[in-house]
Amino acid sequence: MATTSPSVFYEKEDNLKKLCDFLRTREGPPCREALLLEKRVLYLKGEKLVNFLVEPKKGTKWPKKLPRFENRQDAIAACKDLCTHQYLLRCEKRGKGELGMMRNRDFDESGYFAWIYEGNTTMRHLMTAGLVMGFLCCVCFPIWPTFLKVFVWYMSVSLLLFIFFLITSRAMLFLVVWIVGWECWFLPNLFDESLGFVDSFKPIISVESTKPGQLPYRLGVGLAVGWFCYWAVTQPSEFDGFVKGQGDFLKDLYAGTLLSDMSQEQKENIDKPKMQSLDDLLKSLDKEIEENIQPDDGLDDEDKLDSLLDNLIEDEEDVGEEEE
Incomplete structure:
Protein backbone atom coordinates (compact mmCIF):
# COMPACT_ATOMS: atom_id res chain seq x y z
CA MET A 1 0.00 0.00 0.00
CA ALA A 2 2.84 2.39 0.81
CA THR A 3 4.48 1.94 -2.62
CA THR A 4 1.25 2.46 -4.57
CA SER A 5 1.10 5.77 -6.40
CA PRO A 6 -1.88 7.94 -5.36
CA SER A 7 -2.78 8.64 -8.99
CA VAL A 8 -3.03 4.88 -9.66
CA PHE A 9 -4.66 4.03 -6.33
CA TYR A 10 -7.52 6.51 -6.68
CA GLU A 11 -8.35 5.44 -10.23
CA LYS A 12 -10.49 2.69 -8.69
CA GLU A 13 -13.95 3.88 -7.76
CA ASP A 14 -14.01 1.99 -4.46
CA ASN A 15 -10.84 3.72 -3.31
CA LEU A 16 -12.25 7.03 -4.50
CA LYS A 17 -15.34 6.45 -2.33
CA LYS A 18 -13.10 5.84 0.67
CA LEU A 19 -11.42 9.18 0.01
CA CYS A 20 -14.83 10.86 -0.20
CA ASP A 21 -15.91 9.27 3.08
CA PHE A 22 -12.84 10.78 4.73
CA LEU A 23 -13.26 14.20 3.15
CA ARG A 24 -16.92 14.41 4.25
CA THR A 25 -16.00 13.88 7.94
CA ARG A 26 -15.01 16.57 10.42
CA GLU A 27 -11.38 15.79 9.65
CA GLY A 28 -11.91 16.92 6.06
CA PRO A 29 -11.59 20.42 4.61
CA PRO A 30 -14.01 23.08 5.89
CA CYS A 31 -17.09 23.63 3.74
CA ARG A 32 -19.81 26.23 3.52
CA GLU A 33 -23.56 25.85 3.10
CA ALA A 34 -25.53 27.24 0.18
CA LEU A 35 -28.64 26.60 -1.91
CA LEU A 36 -28.26 24.81 -5.23
CA LEU A 37 -31.53 24.33 -7.15
CA GLU A 38 -33.44 25.00 -3.86
CA LYS A 39 -31.46 22.25 -2.14
CA ARG A 40 -29.02 22.89 0.67
CA VAL A 41 -25.53 21.63 -0.18
CA LEU A 42 -21.95 21.96 1.08
CA TYR A 43 -19.43 23.56 -1.23
CA LEU A 44 -15.77 24.61 -1.22
CA LYS A 45 -13.24 26.12 -3.56
CA GLY A 46 -11.08 23.83 -5.68
CA GLU A 47 -7.86 25.42 -4.50
CA LYS A 48 -8.67 24.74 -0.84
CA LEU A 49 -9.46 21.11 -1.63
CA VAL A 50 -6.12 20.63 -3.39
CA ASN A 51 -4.25 22.38 -0.58
CA PHE A 52 -5.88 20.10 1.96
CA LEU A 53 -4.99 16.96 0.02
CA VAL A 54 -1.36 18.01 -0.27
CA GLU A 55 -0.95 19.56 3.20
CA PRO A 56 -3.77 18.64 5.61
CA LYS A 57 -4.44 20.92 8.52
CA LYS A 58 -2.51 20.33 11.71
CA GLY A 59 -3.94 17.54 13.83
CA THR A 60 -5.73 15.79 10.95
CA LYS A 61 -5.82 12.00 11.35
CA TRP A 62 -5.29 10.74 7.84
CA PRO A 63 -6.59 7.17 7.33
CA LYS A 64 -3.82 4.58 7.20
CA LYS A 65 -5.49 2.72 4.33
CA LEU A 66 -5.34 5.78 2.06
CA PRO A 67 -2.00 6.88 0.53
CA ARG A 68 -0.96 10.49 1.05
CA PHE A 69 -0.60 12.94 -1.82
CA GLU A 70 2.98 14.03 -2.34
CA ASN A 71 2.45 16.71 -5.00
CA ARG A 72 -0.29 18.89 -6.41
CA GLN A 73 -0.44 16.98 -9.72
CA ASP A 74 -1.65 13.80 -8.00
CA ALA A 75 -4.15 15.79 -5.91
CA ILE A 76 -5.54 17.55 -8.99
CA ALA A 77 -5.84 14.20 -10.78
CA ALA A 78 -7.85 12.78 -7.88
CA CYS A 79 -10.12 15.87 -7.88
CA LYS A 80 -10.72 15.40 -11.61
CA ASP A 81 -11.77 11.82 -10.91
CA LEU A 82 -14.18 13.10 -8.26
CA CYS A 83 -15.80 15.37 -10.86
CA THR A 84 -15.83 12.59 -13.47
CA HIS A 85 -17.71 10.23 -11.16
CA GLN A 86 -20.03 13.14 -10.19
CA TYR A 87 -19.05 13.13 -6.54
CA LEU A 88 -18.30 16.82 -6.93
CA LEU A 89 -20.31 19.23 -9.07
CA ARG A 90 -18.86 22.45 -10.39
CA CYS A 91 -21.01 25.50 -9.77
CA GLU A 92 -20.85 29.27 -9.65
CA LYS A 93 -21.73 31.77 -6.95
CA ARG A 94 -24.78 33.87 -7.85
CA GLY A 95 -25.40 35.57 -4.55
CA LYS A 96 -24.98 35.28 -0.84
CA GLY A 97 -25.70 31.66 0.04
CA GLU A 98 -26.84 30.74 -3.49
CA LEU A 99 -25.13 28.66 -6.18
CA GLY A 100 -25.88 28.09 -9.85
CA MET A 101 -25.21 25.28 -12.31
CA MET A 102 -22.43 25.45 -14.93
CA ARG A 103 -22.04 23.69 -18.27
CA ASN A 104 -18.32 23.22 -17.70
CA ARG A 105 -17.96 20.21 -15.36
CA ASP A 106 -14.14 19.99 -15.44
CA PHE A 107 -12.08 20.54 -12.30
CA ASP A 108 -10.37 23.87 -11.90
CA GLU A 109 -8.69 25.23 -8.78
CA SER A 110 -10.33 28.62 -9.25
CA GLY A 111 -13.86 27.17 -9.39
CA TYR A 112 -16.38 26.23 -6.71
CA PHE A 113 -17.56 22.66 -6.22
CA ALA A 114 -20.58 21.29 -4.34
CA TRP A 115 -20.61 17.88 -2.73
CA ILE A 116 -23.03 15.47 -4.40
CA TYR A 117 -21.66 12.37 -2.74
CA GLU A 118 -23.58 11.58 0.46
CA GLY A 119 -21.91 8.32 1.40
CA ASN A 120 -23.67 5.52 3.21
CA THR A 121 -27.11 6.80 4.22
CA THR A 122 -28.20 3.68 6.13
CA MET A 123 -27.48 5.17 9.54
CA ARG A 124 -29.24 8.40 8.55
CA HIS A 125 -32.36 6.49 7.50
CA LEU A 126 -32.30 4.47 10.73
CA MET A 127 -32.03 7.64 12.80
CA THR A 128 -34.92 9.21 10.90
CA ALA A 129 -37.06 6.11 11.41
CA GLY A 130 -36.15 6.09 15.10
CA LEU A 131 -37.13 9.74 15.40
CA VAL A 132 -40.52 9.08 13.79
CA MET A 133 -41.15 6.06 15.99
CA GLY A 134 -40.14 8.00 19.10
CA PHE A 135 -42.51 10.81 18.19
CA LEU A 136 -45.38 8.35 17.66
CA CYS A 137 -44.64 6.68 20.98
CA CYS A 138 -44.72 10.03 22.77
CA VAL A 139 -48.03 10.93 21.12
CA CYS A 140 -49.54 7.58 22.15
CA GLN A 235 -27.62 21.46 65.80
CA PRO A 236 -28.07 17.80 64.91
CA SER A 237 -31.82 17.80 65.47
CA GLU A 238 -32.48 20.61 62.97
CA PHE A 239 -30.06 19.18 60.46
CA ASP A 240 -31.57 15.72 60.83
CA GLY A 241 -35.01 17.23 60.27
CA PHE A 242 -33.72 18.89 57.12
CA VAL A 243 -32.33 15.56 55.87
CA LYS A 244 -35.58 13.78 56.75
CA GLY A 245 -37.57 16.42 54.87
CA GLN A 246 -35.43 15.88 51.79
CA GLY A 247 -35.97 12.13 52.07
CA ASP A 248 -39.74 12.58 52.29
CA PHE A 249 -39.57 14.90 49.28
CA LEU A 250 -37.78 12.22 47.22
CA LYS A 251 -40.31 9.59 48.27
CA ASP A 252 -43.23 11.81 47.24
CA LEU A 253 -41.42 12.66 44.00
CA TYR A 254 -41.01 9.03 42.99
CA ALA A 255 -44.53 8.16 44.15
CA GLY A 256 -46.02 11.12 42.30
CA THR A 257 -47.87 12.37 45.38
CA LEU A 258 -46.43 15.88 45.64
CA LEU A 259 -49.88 17.30 44.72
CA SER A 260 -51.89 14.75 46.68
CA ASP A 261 -53.52 17.46 48.80
CA MET A 262 -55.26 18.86 45.73
CA SER A 263 -58.44 17.45 44.27
CA GLN A 264 -58.54 16.10 40.75
CA GLU A 265 -60.73 19.01 39.65
CA GLN A 266 -58.18 21.48 40.99
CA LYS A 267 -55.38 19.68 39.16
CA GLU A 268 -57.30 19.81 35.88
CA ASN A 269 -58.22 23.48 36.32
CA ILE A 270 -54.82 24.59 37.66
CA ASP A 271 -54.09 26.62 34.50
CA LYS A 272 -57.61 28.00 34.00
CA PRO A 273 -58.35 31.62 35.02
CA LYS A 274 -60.29 32.00 38.27
CA MET A 275 -63.46 33.75 36.94
CA GLN A 276 -66.98 33.53 38.33
CA SER A 277 -69.70 32.09 36.14
CA LEU A 278 -72.96 33.94 35.32
CA ASP A 279 -74.92 31.87 37.84
CA ASP A 280 -72.43 32.73 40.58
CA LEU A 281 -72.65 36.43 39.74
CA LEU A 282 -76.48 36.36 39.84
CA LYS A 283 -76.43 34.53 43.15
CA SER A 284 -74.01 37.03 44.66
CA LEU A 285 -76.19 39.91 43.38
CA ASP A 286 -79.31 38.40 44.96
CA LYS A 287 -77.40 37.95 48.20
CA GLU A 288 -76.36 41.61 48.22
CA ILE A 289 -79.95 42.71 47.59
CA GLU A 290 -81.19 40.58 50.48
CA GLU A 291 -78.52 42.04 52.76
CA ASN A 292 -79.39 45.64 51.82
CA ILE A 293 -83.13 45.17 52.58
CA GLN A 294 -83.72 45.76 56.26
CA PRO A 295 -86.16 43.32 57.92
CA ASP A 296 -89.19 45.53 58.74
CA ASP A 297 -92.14 43.88 60.42
CA GLY A 298 -95.44 44.41 58.70
CA LEU A 299 -93.95 45.40 55.33
CA ASP A 300 -94.77 43.46 52.22
CA ASP A 301 -92.46 42.87 49.25
CA GLU A 302 -93.49 46.12 47.48
CA ASP A 303 -92.67 48.19 50.54
CA LYS A 304 -89.28 46.47 50.88
CA LEU A 305 -88.50 47.17 47.23
CA ASP A 306 -89.49 50.84 47.63
CA SER A 307 -87.24 51.09 50.67
CA LEU A 308 -84.35 49.61 48.72
CA LEU A 309 -84.84 52.13 45.87
CA ASP A 310 -84.98 55.02 48.33
CA ASN A 311 -81.69 53.88 49.85
CA LEU A 312 -80.06 53.72 46.42
CA ILE A 313 -81.26 57.22 45.51
CA GLU A 314 -79.95 58.63 48.79
CA ASP A 315 -76.57 56.98 48.18
CA GLU A 316 -76.34 58.54 44.71
CA GLU A 317 -77.26 61.99 46.08
CA ASP A 318 -74.56 61.70 48.75
CA VAL A 319 -71.98 60.79 46.14
CA GLY A 320 -73.00 63.79 43.96
CA GLU A 321 -72.71 66.20 46.89
CA GLU A 322 -69.23 64.90 47.72
CA GLU A 323 -68.11 65.41 44.13
CA GLU A 324 -69.39 69.03 44.17
Missing part, protein backbone atom coordinates in the same frame (compact mmCIF):
# COMPACT_ATOMS: atom_id res chain seq x y z
CA PHE A 141 -48.43 7.98 25.77
CA PRO A 142 -52.03 8.09 27.15
CA ILE A 143 -52.69 4.53 25.90
CA TRP A 144 -49.43 3.09 27.21
CA PRO A 145 -49.76 0.24 29.71
CA THR A 146 -49.38 1.23 33.35
CA PHE A 147 -46.02 -0.47 33.90
CA LEU A 148 -44.48 1.48 30.99
CA LYS A 149 -45.80 4.77 32.34
CA VAL A 150 -44.35 3.96 35.76
CA PHE A 151 -41.02 2.97 34.18
CA VAL A 152 -40.79 6.21 32.20
CA TRP A 153 -41.69 8.23 35.29
CA TYR A 154 -39.02 6.53 37.43
CA MET A 155 -36.43 6.88 34.66
CA SER A 156 -37.22 10.57 34.15
CA VAL A 157 -37.05 11.33 37.87
CA SER A 158 -33.81 9.38 38.25
CA LEU A 159 -32.23 11.22 35.31
CA LEU A 160 -33.33 14.56 36.73
CA LEU A 161 -31.87 13.72 40.14
CA PHE A 162 -28.63 12.48 38.56
CA ILE A 163 -28.18 15.73 36.62
CA PHE A 164 -28.91 17.76 39.76
CA PHE A 165 -26.45 15.67 41.79
CA LEU A 166 -23.78 15.99 39.07
CA ILE A 167 -24.12 19.77 38.87
CA THR A 168 -24.15 20.13 42.67
CA SER A 169 -21.13 17.85 43.17
CA ARG A 170 -19.14 19.73 40.48
CA ALA A 171 -19.92 23.03 42.17
CA MET A 172 -19.05 21.72 45.66
CA LEU A 173 -15.75 20.26 44.42
CA PHE A 174 -14.85 23.55 42.75
CA LEU A 175 -15.83 25.52 45.86
CA VAL A 176 -13.74 23.44 48.27
CA VAL A 177 -10.65 23.41 46.06
CA TRP A 178 -11.11 27.10 45.17
CA ILE A 179 -10.99 28.03 48.86
CA VAL A 180 -7.59 26.31 49.08
CA GLY A 181 -6.28 28.28 46.10
CA TRP A 182 -6.95 26.20 42.97
CA GLU A 183 -9.66 26.02 40.34
CA CYS A 184 -10.68 22.40 39.86
CA TRP A 185 -13.48 21.42 37.48
CA PHE A 186 -14.79 17.91 36.96
CA LEU A 187 -15.76 17.55 33.26
CA PRO A 188 -15.00 21.21 32.48
CA ASN A 189 -16.43 21.02 28.93
CA LEU A 190 -19.66 19.29 29.93
CA PHE A 191 -21.88 22.26 29.02
CA ASP A 192 -19.89 23.53 26.02
CA GLU A 193 -22.44 23.56 23.17
CA SER A 194 -19.76 24.06 20.50
CA LEU A 195 -18.28 20.58 21.13
CA GLY A 196 -19.57 17.16 20.15
CA PHE A 197 -20.94 14.52 22.50
CA VAL A 198 -17.62 12.72 23.03
CA ASP A 199 -15.53 15.89 23.22
CA SER A 200 -17.82 17.25 25.97
CA PHE A 201 -16.38 14.61 28.34
CA LYS A 202 -12.75 15.52 27.60
CA PRO A 203 -10.75 16.19 29.72
CA ILE A 204 -12.16 14.47 32.77
CA ILE A 205 -10.69 17.00 35.19
CA SER A 206 -8.81 20.29 34.93
CA VAL A 207 -6.82 22.02 37.67
CA GLU A 208 -5.47 25.58 37.48
CA SER A 209 -4.23 28.08 40.04
CA THR A 210 -6.60 30.86 41.05
CA LYS A 211 -6.17 34.36 39.69
CA PRO A 212 -4.53 36.99 41.92
CA GLY A 213 -6.80 39.21 44.01
CA GLN A 214 -9.28 36.49 45.05
CA LEU A 215 -7.89 35.91 48.55
CA PRO A 216 -10.51 38.04 50.42
CA TYR A 217 -13.34 36.29 48.58
CA ARG A 218 -11.88 32.87 49.28
CA LEU A 219 -11.54 33.68 52.98
CA GLY A 220 -15.14 34.92 53.15
CA VAL A 221 -16.50 31.83 51.44
CA GLY A 222 -14.33 29.63 53.62
CA LEU A 223 -15.77 31.21 56.79
CA ALA A 224 -19.32 30.71 55.47
CA VAL A 225 -18.66 27.02 54.72
CA GLY A 226 -17.04 26.54 58.12
CA TRP A 227 -20.01 28.17 59.87
CA PHE A 228 -22.43 25.87 58.05
CA CYS A 229 -20.43 22.80 59.06
CA TYR A 230 -20.37 24.04 62.67
CA TRP A 231 -24.15 24.55 62.61
CA ALA A 232 -24.70 21.05 61.20
CA VAL A 233 -22.61 19.54 64.02
CA THR A 234 -23.98 21.61 66.90
Whole structure:
Protein backbone atom coordinates (compact mmCIF):
# COMPACT_ATOMS: atom_id res chain seq x y z
CA MET A 1 0.00 0.00 0.00
CA ALA A 2 2.84 2.39 0.81
CA THR A 3 4.48 1.94 -2.62
CA THR A 4 1.25 2.46 -4.57
CA SER A 5 1.10 5.77 -6.40
CA PRO A 6 -1.88 7.94 -5.36
CA SER A 7 -2.78 8.64 -8.99
CA VAL A 8 -3.03 4.88 -9.66
CA PHE A 9 -4.66 4.03 -6.33
CA TYR A 10 -7.52 6.51 -6.68
CA GLU A 11 -8.35 5.44 -10.23
CA LYS A 12 -10.49 2.69 -8.69
CA GLU A 13 -13.95 3.88 -7.76
CA ASP A 14 -14.01 1.99 -4.46
CA ASN A 15 -10.84 3.72 -3.31
CA LEU A 16 -12.25 7.03 -4.50
CA LYS A 17 -15.34 6.45 -2.33
CA LYS A 18 -13.10 5.84 0.67
CA LEU A 19 -11.42 9.18 0.01
CA CYS A 20 -14.83 10.86 -0.20
CA ASP A 21 -15.91 9.27 3.08
CA PHE A 22 -12.84 10.78 4.73
CA LEU A 23 -13.26 14.20 3.15
CA ARG A 24 -16.92 14.41 4.25
CA THR A 25 -16.00 13.88 7.94
CA ARG A 26 -15.01 16.57 10.42
CA GLU A 27 -11.38 15.79 9.65
CA GLY A 28 -11.91 16.92 6.06
CA PRO A 29 -11.59 20.42 4.61
CA PRO A 30 -14.01 23.08 5.89
CA CYS A 31 -17.09 23.63 3.74
CA ARG A 32 -19.81 26.23 3.52
CA GLU A 33 -23.56 25.85 3.10
CA ALA A 34 -25.53 27.24 0.18
CA LEU A 35 -28.64 26.60 -1.91
CA LEU A 36 -28.26 24.81 -5.23
CA LEU A 37 -31.53 24.33 -7.15
CA GLU A 38 -33.44 25.00 -3.86
CA LYS A 39 -31.46 22.25 -2.14
CA ARG A 40 -29.02 22.89 0.67
CA VAL A 41 -25.53 21.63 -0.18
CA LEU A 42 -21.95 21.96 1.08
CA TYR A 43 -19.43 23.56 -1.23
CA LEU A 44 -15.77 24.61 -1.22
CA LYS A 45 -13.24 26.12 -3.56
CA GLY A 46 -11.08 23.83 -5.68
CA GLU A 47 -7.86 25.42 -4.50
CA LYS A 48 -8.67 24.74 -0.84
CA LEU A 49 -9.46 21.11 -1.63
CA VAL A 50 -6.12 20.63 -3.39
CA ASN A 51 -4.25 22.38 -0.58
CA PHE A 52 -5.88 20.10 1.96
CA LEU A 53 -4.99 16.96 0.02
CA VAL A 54 -1.36 18.01 -0.27
CA GLU A 55 -0.95 19.56 3.20
CA PRO A 56 -3.77 18.64 5.61
CA LYS A 57 -4.44 20.92 8.52
CA LYS A 58 -2.51 20.33 11.71
CA GLY A 59 -3.94 17.54 13.83
CA THR A 60 -5.73 15.79 10.95
CA LYS A 61 -5.82 12.00 11.35
CA TRP A 62 -5.29 10.74 7.84
CA PRO A 63 -6.59 7.17 7.33
CA LYS A 64 -3.82 4.58 7.20
CA LYS A 65 -5.49 2.72 4.33
CA LEU A 66 -5.34 5.78 2.06
CA PRO A 67 -2.00 6.88 0.53
CA ARG A 68 -0.96 10.49 1.05
CA PHE A 69 -0.60 12.94 -1.82
CA GLU A 70 2.98 14.03 -2.34
CA ASN A 71 2.45 16.71 -5.00
CA ARG A 72 -0.29 18.89 -6.41
CA GLN A 73 -0.44 16.98 -9.72
CA ASP A 74 -1.65 13.80 -8.00
CA ALA A 75 -4.15 15.79 -5.91
CA ILE A 76 -5.54 17.55 -8.99
CA ALA A 77 -5.84 14.20 -10.78
CA ALA A 78 -7.85 12.78 -7.88
CA CYS A 79 -10.12 15.87 -7.88
CA LYS A 80 -10.72 15.40 -11.61
CA ASP A 81 -11.77 11.82 -10.91
CA LEU A 82 -14.18 13.10 -8.26
CA CYS A 83 -15.80 15.37 -10.86
CA THR A 84 -15.83 12.59 -13.47
CA HIS A 85 -17.71 10.23 -11.16
CA GLN A 86 -20.03 13.14 -10.19
CA TYR A 87 -19.05 13.13 -6.54
CA LEU A 88 -18.30 16.82 -6.93
CA LEU A 89 -20.31 19.23 -9.07
CA ARG A 90 -18.86 22.45 -10.39
CA CYS A 91 -21.01 25.50 -9.77
CA GLU A 92 -20.85 29.27 -9.65
CA LYS A 93 -21.73 31.77 -6.95
CA ARG A 94 -24.78 33.87 -7.85
CA GLY A 95 -25.40 35.57 -4.55
CA LYS A 96 -24.98 35.28 -0.84
CA GLY A 97 -25.70 31.66 0.04
CA GLU A 98 -26.84 30.74 -3.49
CA LEU A 99 -25.13 28.66 -6.18
CA GLY A 100 -25.88 28.09 -9.85
CA MET A 101 -25.21 25.28 -12.31
CA MET A 102 -22.43 25.45 -14.93
CA ARG A 103 -22.04 23.69 -18.27
CA ASN A 104 -18.32 23.22 -17.70
CA ARG A 105 -17.96 20.21 -15.36
CA ASP A 106 -14.14 19.99 -15.44
CA PHE A 107 -12.08 20.54 -12.30
CA ASP A 108 -10.37 23.87 -11.90
CA GLU A 109 -8.69 25.23 -8.78
CA SER A 110 -10.33 28.62 -9.25
CA GLY A 111 -13.86 27.17 -9.39
CA TYR A 112 -16.38 26.23 -6.71
CA PHE A 113 -17.56 22.66 -6.22
CA ALA A 114 -20.58 21.29 -4.34
CA TRP A 115 -20.61 17.88 -2.73
CA ILE A 116 -23.03 15.47 -4.40
CA TYR A 117 -21.66 12.37 -2.74
CA GLU A 118 -23.58 11.58 0.46
CA GLY A 119 -21.91 8.32 1.40
CA ASN A 120 -23.67 5.52 3.21
CA THR A 121 -27.11 6.80 4.22
CA THR A 122 -28.20 3.68 6.13
CA MET A 123 -27.48 5.17 9.54
CA ARG A 124 -29.24 8.40 8.55
CA HIS A 125 -32.36 6.49 7.50
CA LEU A 126 -32.30 4.47 10.73
CA MET A 127 -32.03 7.64 12.80
CA THR A 128 -34.92 9.21 10.90
CA ALA A 129 -37.06 6.11 11.41
CA GLY A 130 -36.15 6.09 15.10
CA LEU A 131 -37.13 9.74 15.40
CA VAL A 132 -40.52 9.08 13.79
CA MET A 133 -41.15 6.06 15.99
CA GLY A 134 -40.14 8.00 19.10
CA PHE A 135 -42.51 10.81 18.19
CA LEU A 136 -45.38 8.35 17.66
CA CYS A 137 -44.64 6.68 20.98
CA CYS A 138 -44.72 10.03 22.77
CA VAL A 139 -48.03 10.93 21.12
CA CYS A 140 -49.54 7.58 22.15
CA PHE A 141 -48.43 7.98 25.77
CA PRO A 142 -52.03 8.09 27.15
CA ILE A 143 -52.69 4.53 25.90
CA TRP A 144 -49.43 3.09 27.21
CA PRO A 145 -49.76 0.24 29.71
CA THR A 146 -49.38 1.23 33.35
CA PHE A 147 -46.02 -0.47 33.90
CA LEU A 148 -44.48 1.48 30.99
CA LYS A 149 -45.80 4.77 32.34
CA VAL A 150 -44.35 3.96 35.76
CA PHE A 151 -41.02 2.97 34.18
CA VAL A 152 -40.79 6.21 32.20
CA TRP A 153 -41.69 8.23 35.29
CA TYR A 154 -39.02 6.53 37.43
CA MET A 155 -36.43 6.88 34.66
CA SER A 156 -37.22 10.57 34.15
CA VAL A 157 -37.05 11.33 37.87
CA SER A 158 -33.81 9.38 38.25
CA LEU A 159 -32.23 11.22 35.31
CA LEU A 160 -33.33 14.56 36.73
CA LEU A 161 -31.87 13.72 40.14
CA PHE A 162 -28.63 12.48 38.56
CA ILE A 163 -28.18 15.73 36.62
CA PHE A 164 -28.91 17.76 39.76
CA PHE A 165 -26.45 15.67 41.79
CA LEU A 166 -23.78 15.99 39.07
CA ILE A 167 -24.12 19.77 38.87
CA THR A 168 -24.15 20.13 42.67
CA SER A 169 -21.13 17.85 43.17
CA ARG A 170 -19.14 19.73 40.48
CA ALA A 171 -19.92 23.03 42.17
CA MET A 172 -19.05 21.72 45.66
CA LEU A 173 -15.75 20.26 44.42
CA PHE A 174 -14.85 23.55 42.75
CA LEU A 175 -15.83 25.52 45.86
CA VAL A 176 -13.74 23.44 48.27
CA VAL A 177 -10.65 23.41 46.06
CA TRP A 178 -11.11 27.10 45.17
CA ILE A 179 -10.99 28.03 48.86
CA VAL A 180 -7.59 26.31 49.08
CA GLY A 181 -6.28 28.28 46.10
CA TRP A 182 -6.95 26.20 42.97
CA GLU A 183 -9.66 26.02 40.34
CA CYS A 184 -10.68 22.40 39.86
CA TRP A 185 -13.48 21.42 37.48
CA PHE A 186 -14.79 17.91 36.96
CA LEU A 187 -15.76 17.55 33.26
CA PRO A 188 -15.00 21.21 32.48
CA ASN A 189 -16.43 21.02 28.93
CA LEU A 190 -19.66 19.29 29.93
CA PHE A 191 -21.88 22.26 29.02
CA ASP A 192 -19.89 23.53 26.02
CA GLU A 193 -22.44 23.56 23.17
CA SER A 194 -19.76 24.06 20.50
CA LEU A 195 -18.28 20.58 21.13
CA GLY A 196 -19.57 17.16 20.15
CA PHE A 197 -20.94 14.52 22.50
CA VAL A 198 -17.62 12.72 23.03
CA ASP A 199 -15.53 15.89 23.22
CA SER A 200 -17.82 17.25 25.97
CA PHE A 201 -16.38 14.61 28.34
CA LYS A 202 -12.75 15.52 27.60
CA PRO A 203 -10.75 16.19 29.72
CA ILE A 204 -12.16 14.47 32.77
CA ILE A 205 -10.69 17.00 35.19
CA SER A 206 -8.81 20.29 34.93
CA VAL A 207 -6.82 22.02 37.67
CA GLU A 208 -5.47 25.58 37.48
CA SER A 209 -4.23 28.08 40.04
CA THR A 210 -6.60 30.86 41.05
CA LYS A 211 -6.17 34.36 39.69
CA PRO A 212 -4.53 36.99 41.92
CA GLY A 213 -6.80 39.21 44.01
CA GLN A 214 -9.28 36.49 45.05
CA LEU A 215 -7.89 35.91 48.55
CA PRO A 216 -10.51 38.04 50.42
CA TYR A 217 -13.34 36.29 48.58
CA ARG A 218 -11.88 32.87 49.28
CA LEU A 219 -11.54 33.68 52.98
CA GLY A 220 -15.14 34.92 53.15
CA VAL A 221 -16.50 31.83 51.44
CA GLY A 222 -14.33 29.63 53.62
CA LEU A 223 -15.77 31.21 56.79
CA ALA A 224 -19.32 30.71 55.47
CA VAL A 225 -18.66 27.02 54.72
CA GLY A 226 -17.04 26.54 58.12
CA TRP A 227 -20.01 28.17 59.87
CA PHE A 228 -22.43 25.87 58.05
CA CYS A 229 -20.43 22.80 59.06
CA TYR A 230 -20.37 24.04 62.67
CA TRP A 231 -24.15 24.55 62.61
CA ALA A 232 -24.70 21.05 61.20
CA VAL A 233 -22.61 19.54 64.02
CA THR A 234 -23.98 21.61 66.90
CA GLN A 235 -27.62 21.46 65.80
CA PRO A 236 -28.07 17.80 64.91
CA SER A 237 -31.82 17.80 65.47
CA GLU A 238 -32.48 20.61 62.97
CA PHE A 239 -30.06 19.18 60.46
CA ASP A 240 -31.57 15.72 60.83
CA GLY A 241 -35.01 17.23 60.27
CA PHE A 242 -33.72 18.89 57.12
CA VAL A 243 -32.33 15.56 55.87
CA LYS A 244 -35.58 13.78 56.75
CA GLY A 245 -37.57 16.42 54.87
CA GLN A 246 -35.43 15.88 51.79
CA GLY A 247 -35.97 12.13 52.07
CA ASP A 248 -39.74 12.58 52.29
CA PHE A 249 -39.57 14.90 49.28
CA LEU A 250 -37.78 12.22 47.22
CA LYS A 251 -40.31 9.59 48.27
CA ASP A 252 -43.23 11.81 47.24
CA LEU A 253 -41.42 12.66 44.00
CA TYR A 254 -41.01 9.03 42.99
CA ALA A 255 -44.53 8.16 44.15
CA GLY A 256 -46.02 11.12 42.30
CA THR A 257 -47.87 12.37 45.38
CA LEU A 258 -46.43 15.88 45.64
CA LEU A 259 -49.88 17.30 44.72
CA SER A 260 -51.89 14.75 46.68
CA ASP A 261 -53.52 17.46 48.80
CA MET A 262 -55.26 18.86 45.73
CA SER A 263 -58.44 17.45 44.27
CA GLN A 264 -58.54 16.10 40.75
CA GLU A 265 -60.73 19.01 39.65
CA GLN A 266 -58.18 21.48 40.99
CA LYS A 267 -55.38 19.68 39.16
CA GLU A 268 -57.30 19.81 35.88
CA ASN A 269 -58.22 23.48 36.32
CA ILE A 270 -54.82 24.59 37.66
CA ASP A 271 -54.09 26.62 34.50
CA LYS A 272 -57.61 28.00 34.00
CA PRO A 273 -58.35 31.62 35.02
CA LYS A 274 -60.29 32.00 38.27
CA MET A 275 -63.46 33.75 36.94
CA GLN A 276 -66.98 33.53 38.33
CA SER A 277 -69.70 32.09 36.14
CA LEU A 278 -72.96 33.94 35.32
CA ASP A 279 -74.92 31.87 37.84
CA ASP A 280 -72.43 32.73 40.58
CA LEU A 281 -72.65 36.43 39.74
CA LEU A 282 -76.48 36.36 39.84
CA LYS A 283 -76.43 34.53 43.15
CA SER A 284 -74.01 37.03 44.66
CA LEU A 285 -76.19 39.91 43.38
CA ASP A 286 -79.31 38.40 44.96
CA LYS A 287 -77.40 37.95 48.20
CA GLU A 288 -76.36 41.61 48.22
CA ILE A 289 -79.95 42.71 47.59
CA GLU A 290 -81.19 40.58 50.48
CA GLU A 291 -78.52 42.04 52.76
CA ASN A 292 -79.39 45.64 51.82
CA ILE A 293 -83.13 45.17 52.58
CA GLN A 294 -83.72 45.76 56.26
CA PRO A 295 -86.16 43.32 57.92
CA ASP A 296 -89.19 45.53 58.74
CA ASP A 297 -92.14 43.88 60.42
CA GLY A 298 -95.44 44.41 58.70
CA LEU A 299 -93.95 45.40 55.33
CA ASP A 300 -94.77 43.46 52.22
CA ASP A 301 -92.46 42.87 49.25
CA GLU A 302 -93.49 46.12 47.48
CA ASP A 303 -92.67 48.19 50.54
CA LYS A 304 -89.28 46.47 50.88
CA LEU A 305 -88.50 47.17 47.23
CA ASP A 306 -89.49 50.84 47.63
CA SER A 307 -87.24 51.09 50.67
CA LEU A 308 -84.35 49.61 48.72
CA LEU A 309 -84.84 52.13 45.87
CA ASP A 310 -84.98 55.02 48.33
CA ASN A 311 -81.69 53.88 49.85
CA LEU A 312 -80.06 53.72 46.42
CA ILE A 313 -81.26 57.22 45.51
CA GLU A 314 -79.95 58.63 48.79
CA ASP A 315 -76.57 56.98 48.18
CA GLU A 316 -76.34 58.54 44.71
CA GLU A 317 -77.26 61.99 46.08
CA ASP A 318 -74.56 61.70 48.75
CA VAL A 319 -71.98 60.79 46.14
CA GLY A 320 -73.00 63.79 43.96
CA GLU A 321 -72.71 66.20 46.89
CA GLU A 322 -69.23 64.90 47.72
CA GLU A 323 -68.11 65.41 44.13
CA GLU A 324 -69.39 69.03 44.17
